[in-house]
Amino acid sequence: MKITTEKINxxxxxxxxxxxxxxxxxxxxxxxxTGGCPVVWAMDIFPHQVLRYAQMGLIxxxxxxxxxxxxxxxxxxxSRCPREVDIPKVIEALRLIIMREKGxxxxxPNDLPARVRENAPQQGLVSAFRKYAx
Amino acid sequence: MKRxxxxxxxxxxxxxxxxxxxxxxxxxxQMPGVVFADHNKYTCSELGQDMVKNAIKEHQLDRVxxxxxxxxxxxxxxxxxxxxxxxxxxxxxxxxxxxQCSWVHKDKETATGKAISxxxxxxxxxxxxxxxxxxxxxxxxxxxxxxxxxxxIQAALDIAETGFEVDLLEKEPSIGGRMAQLDxxxxxxxxxxxxxxxxxVDVAQHEKIRLITYSEVEKVEGYVGNFTVTIRNKARSVDxxxxxxxxDCMNKCPQKVSSEFEMGLAERRAIYTPFPQAVPNKPAIDxxxxxxxxxxxxxxxxxxxPTGAIDYDQVDEFITQRYGAIVVATGFDTHKLDKYxxxxxxxxPDVITSLEMERLFNASGPTGGKLLRPSNGKPPKNVAFxxxxxxxxxxxxxxxCAKICCMYTAKHAILLNxxxxxxxxxxxxxxxxxxxxxxxxxYNRAYEQHNATYIKGNVSKVFPDGDQLVVRSVxxxxxxxxxxxxxxxxLATSVDARSDAKDLAQKLSITTNAHKFFNxxxxxxxxxxxxxxxxxxxxxxxxxxxxxETVAQxxxxxxxxASLLSKESLKSNPTIAEVDQKRCSGDMSCMAVCPYGAISxxxxxxxxxxxxxxxKIAEVNTALCQGCGACTxxxxxxxxxxxxxxxxxxxxxxxxxCL
Numbered sequence: 001m002k003i004t005t006e007k008i009n010x011x012x013x014x015x016x017x018x019x020x021x022x023x024x025x026x027x028x029x030x031x032x033x034t035g036g037c038p039v040v041w042a043m044d045i046f047p048h049q050v051l052r053y054a055q056m057g058l059i060x061x062x063x064x065x066x067x068x069x070x071x072x073x074x075x076x077x078x079s080r081c082p083r084e085v086d087i088p089k090v091i092e093a094l095r096l097i098i099m100r101e102k103g104x105x106x107x108x109p110n111d112l113p114a115r116v117r118e119n120a121p122q123q124g125l126v127s128a129f130r131k132y133a134x
Numbered sequence: 135m136k137r138x139x140x141x142x143x144x145x146x147x148x149x150x151x152x153x154x155x156x157x158x159x160x161x162x163x164q165m166p167g168v169v170f171a172d173h174n175k176y177t178c179s180e181l182g183q184d185m186v187k188n189a190i191k192e193h194q195l196d197r198v199x200x201x202x203x204x205x206x207x208x209x210x211x212x213x214x215x216x217x218x219x220x221x222x223x224x225x226x227x228x229x230x231x232x233x234q235c236s237w238v239h240k241d242k243e244t245a246t247g248k249a250i251s252x253x254x255x256x257x258x259x260x261x262x263x264x265x266x267x268x269x270x271x272x273x274x275x276x277x278x279x280x281x282x283x284x285x286x287i288q289a290a291l292d293i294a295e296t297g298f299e300v301d302l303l304e305k306e307p308s309i310g311g312r313m314a315q316l317d318x319x320x321x322x323x324x325x326x327x328x329x330x331x332x333x334x335v336d337v338a339q340h341e342k343i344r345l346i347t348y349s350e351v352e353k354v355e356g357y358v359g360n361f362t363v364t365i366r367n368k369a370r371s372v373d374x375x376x377x378x379x380x381x382d383c384m385n386k387c388p389q390k391v392s393s394e395f396e397m398g399l400a401e402r403r404a405i406y407t408p409f410p411q412a413v414p415n416k417p418a419i420d421x422x423x424x425x426x427x428x429x430x431x432x433x434x435x436x437x438x439x440p441t442g443a444i445d446y447d448q449v450d451e452f453i454t455q456r457y458g459a460i461v462v463a464t465g466f467d468t469h470k471l472d473k474y475x476x477x478x479x480x481x482x483p484d485v486i487t488s489l490e491m492e493r494l495f496n497a498s499g500p501t502g503g504k505l506l507r508p509s510n511g512k513p514p515k516n517v518a519f520x521x522x523x524x525x526x527x528x529x530x531x532x533x534x535c536a537k538i539c540c541m542y543t544a545k546h547a548i549l550l551n552x553x554x555x556x557x558x559x560x561x562x563x564x565x566x567x568x569x570x571x572x573x574x575x576x577y578n579r580a581y582e583q584h585n586a587t588y589i590k591g592n593v594s595k596v597f598p599d600g601d602q603l604v605v606r607s608v609x610x611x612x613x614x615x616x617x618x619x620x621x622x623x624x625l626a627t628s629v630d631a632r633s634d635a636k637d638l639a640q641k642l643s644i645t646t647n648a649h650k651f652f653n654x655x656x657x658x659x660x661x662x663x664x665x666x667x668x669x670x671x672x673x674x675x676x677x678x679x680x681x682x683e684t685v686a687q688x689x690x691x692x693x694x695x696a697s698l699l700s701k702e703s704l705k706s707n708p709t710i711a712e713v714d715q716k717r718c719s720g721d722m723s724c725m726a727v728c729p730y731g732a733i734s735x736x737x738x739x740x741x742x743x744x745x746x747x748x749x750k751i752a753e754v755n756t757a758l759c760q761g762c763g764a765c766t767x768x769x770x771x772x773x774x775x776x777x778x779x780x781x782x783x784x785x786x787x788x789x790x791x792c793l
Contacts, residue, residue, distance in 0.1 A: 001612070001613065001614040001615065002614055002615045002616070002617060003589075003609055003612075003614045003615065003616040003617070003618070004616075004617055004618065004619070005516055005618045005619045005620065008558075008560070008587055008618075009516075009558060023582060025581055025582055025587075026578075026581075026582050028581075028588075029590075029611050049611075049612060052609075052611050052612045053612055055587065056587075056609060056612055056614065058612065058614060
């Protein structure tokens with residue numbers, strides 16, 4: 001893992017800030033988000049590291065992390081963040097960026113079993129498509 | 135037989151938790167001469183002091199022993215207490231059963247035993263205490279401020295405003311100091327010169343302030359209220375009366391020299407003022423580089439000068455002046471970087487110190503305020519800032535934090551981004567420290583709004599790559615290696631005490647710490663006083679600090695000076711050395727060890743049998759003696775005694791412990 005001038009000056013930080021509406025550079029790495037995350041045990045990089053990697057332009061490391069897909073957006077972290085960074089929104093932005101770059105859909109309505117399609121609450125379906133489809 | 139009263143203080147639980155008060159009192163009652171012993175929760179309180187006063191009257195006590203905290207804390211308090219009850223203040227003795235007993239012991243039984251020993255010691259001494267009397271000394275109502283930076287300027291102005299005469303001494307041709315070199319000041323970004331130069335002018339115009347520039351302290355004698363200072367007024371080679379400050383000489387002088395004020399980034403002439411707004415705005419000839427003084431040719435300035443002010447024959451003059459108080463405000467040096475080869479400073483023109491960066495930002499600096507790379511004169515896009523260069527480095531630099539670098543680097547990052555659109559700064563730090571009003575918010579601005587990326591890691595190597603520089607480090611937060619290609623590297627150079635601080639300390643009889651910063655009398659409660667009465671400190675010469683703190687300390691020192699000078703007279707310290715003429719052998723060992731020059735030879739006449747003989751003995755100048763006691767140790771016949779700490783008293787204390 002290596003940080004270079006090009007990586008820091010890459011468009012990643014600007015893109016994440018634009019998509020999420022959050023100030024990624026505001027994070028000063030106190031670690032409170034990670035300390036309180038209820039699903040941190042399943043993550044390969046911690047929430048505060050997601051922010052740091054984004055600040056430093058470490059895009060490859062972020063793309064390959066499981067963390068982005070494990071975050072449940074429960075917002076425990078952002079309710080406690082002293083720098084007013086809505087971390088779930090940042091992670092959401094990263095997911096969007098990844099998917100937009102790859103142009104891939106991870107969820108297609110036809111793939112959903114009828115049982116789920118008919119019984120799952122509409123709100124759940126919408127947010128699932130928001131999260132996993134382009 | 136003396137009638138001694140013993141008062142044991144609980145000091146809340148400070149003493150009472152570790153020392154058995156009742157046992158100590160019971161033991162004290164058995165000690166020779168003790169006719170009264172009691173205890174109190176807080177003897178220093180009004181109630182406690184009243185108890186002491188009442189007991190003195192009720193039991194006709196003539197000596198008092200207080201078992202309490204260190205005499206450094208409350209000796210004066212209790213001296214006043216016994217004086218109020220009609221006793222000589224020096225009849226009171228303190229047994230330090232807090233700092234030297236309860237605070238350093240855990241076991242109650244042994245601590246109680248020690249407390250009893252300490253009380254017995256104090257009782258033995260008190261029984262031999264004699265009445266001592268202070269004399270009144272006049273005060274010279276004039277102050278000297280050494281150093282004409284912002285600290286000295288502020289102190290001089292504040293003292294002058296209280297109505298006392300002040301001499302402001304500056305070793306350079308102009309006052310202004312470091313602050314004159316700075317571009318903007320954090321956290322408000324107001325222009326340093328804009329807020330400093332009006333004060334410099336105030337100093338020059340104030341009727342109570344005499345400005346003595348291009349001068350240094352040669353010798354300091356005397357004591358609080360009555361210092362006699364010899365000042366060396368260096369030969370300026372310019373007649374200050376005749377010179378109008380037109381500047382023609384500086385324009386025509388053919389000898390160019392690297393400018394100290396511009397940190398070597400520009401040149402000045404051999405006849406020069408350090409900067410355009412200099413106060414006084416009259417040049418001096420730098421004799422080390424002037425062609426007349428080095429090669430005996432030229433004399434262009436003499437021909438040019440319309441008022442005939444150039445005087446090559448001037449010599450150093452000595453001014454001797456008496457002062458009541460002295461403020462030391464001599465500032466700092468920046469750390470030398472010869473041990474930091476890894477940063478390539480001096481090897482690559484684009485590696486500069488932060489003070490050089492100030493000059494590159496400054497509108498009156500070598501680039502006219504445009505930030506340009508020294509190597510190619512183009513504006514830099516990416517700039518690396520390295521923090522703690524020479525600070526927090528036990529191995530080859532200063533172990534302490536220089537305190538100002540985090541803030542001025544945040545300032546540089548903001549200014550860079552404002553001056554060069556689209557530029558970016560990378561700040562390599564160990565910790566970011568921003569305690570101060572509006573400081574954290576200022577630092578936040580640097581990375582939120584001004585494109586500064588902070589990287590936690592110290593830089594280990596800087597090397598050129600084409601016309602750029604490669605900076606190697608690690609981002610300790612992500613664990614990633616860092617290798618950046620940048621256009622400039624700015625080193626946040628540490629703050630050192632002045633290289634000649636030790637010399638000045640010796641002249642003033644004040645002390646320095648291990649890093650040559652002058653010591654304050656108490657780190658919390660007497661931060662502007664020194665251990666030498668009448669000498670006060672302001673600014674970085676006492677330890678690293680920023681401008682707001684420096685100005686606050688300077689004003690505080692001014693108040694201390696004013697309160698000293700506004701007294702009618704001073705009470706002398708009566709615990710000074712005294713020579714027993716009969717015993718003195720005249721070998722003058724005492725004179726050799728006296729740090730204050732207070733002992734001199736005296737010839738006395740003596741009758742020996744039928745003859746009158748003359749012989750040499752030692753004499754103590756009561757005004758100069760500070761009561762340190764060095765002479766009493768050096769005296770072989772035991773002829774010299776420190777009043778209040780006589781050999782007899784000390785031996786009585788030893789006996790009380792050992793017998």
